[in-house]
Amino acid sequence: MRVLLVEDESALGEAIKRVLVNENYVVDWVQDGLEAWHYLENPWTEYTVVVLDWLLPGLSGLELCQRLRFQQNSLPILMLTALGQPEKRIEGLDAGADDYLVKPFVMDELLARLRALQRRSPQVQPQTFSLGNFSLDPASSTCSVHLLEERTKTLALTRKEFQIMAYLIQRPGQIIAGSKLRSQLWDVDSEAMSNVVAAQIRLLRRKFDAEGCVCPIETVRGKGYCFSI
Known part of the structure; x- marks a missing residue:
């Protein structure tokens, strides 16, 4: 499975990428929302899931979600954010995120949520x-x-x-x-x-x-x- 990881915190981004690569994911990691959008528009690359921070330079995670859904793109999105208030979770889900993970989190939970996306998203490859x-x-x-x-x-x-x-x-x-x-x-x-x-x-x-x-x-x-x- 190919993952686009959009996270501007260097230490966290490196840690997430390392964990995902060890789980056999192919990972492209970017730290800017506009750069992420260019990656998503690249016709040569097919992503199966996006792990997306909310607060990003260039273009926010919320805006990225909205752009994808406006284009009728059903690519699964797991939103990462430090904004854990219920109204923020609702806002993220309404913008098009499929799941929501509040920072700080443990990597095992991140992996479990990706596996859950795999089970319920037909475009994401199965686990076996x-x-x-x-x-x-x-x-x-x-x-x-x-x-x-x-x-x-x-x-x-x-x-x-x-x-x-x-x-x-x-x-x-x-x-x-x-x-x-x-x-x-x-x-x-x-x-x-x-x-x-x-x-x-x-x-x-x-x-x-x-x-x-x-x-x-x-x-x-x-x-x-x-x-x-």
Whole structure:
């Protein structure tokens, strides 16, 4: 899942990003409301949720919510704020926020609220992924391959390997260009080289081969990659 984190407090923003990345989220972190709006308008990047502070320079979180909803954009929004009064919560929810978290908060609650958004928002990817003989477990970053005679092999994946598998397993049969995978699964501040996707998929295939399993990711020459079963 790709998250746009909009938080102008540096220490808090760094802490939230670190926690989310450790949970296999791809995170773009910005500290200004206008910059966040430019990110949201970028047609090359698809976000699945916004974690949004209320008080921001440039453009407030409330104004960002209103702009998105005015455009009929149903992107899930989790609002963060130090304004905990009931009337402020109502104002934030009425502006279009899906949930509201008052500062200070513990990171476990933030993660729980994101999981709740996942469960009730159809455009947000599910917490588990299964297709054919393959299933992915985000909690352990593993892929289970279900073989004949009720045997199962479980492969430990790196964070990026898991993200590639999760992105493709949700789009079975679709050919996804390497540039699309790179734009969706590497944050905008990374300096990922043009061949980084191909390199990651080669490592994935070696991992499957070492376990005597067929990797479900197929290369379609000149077009990209697809999850094939």
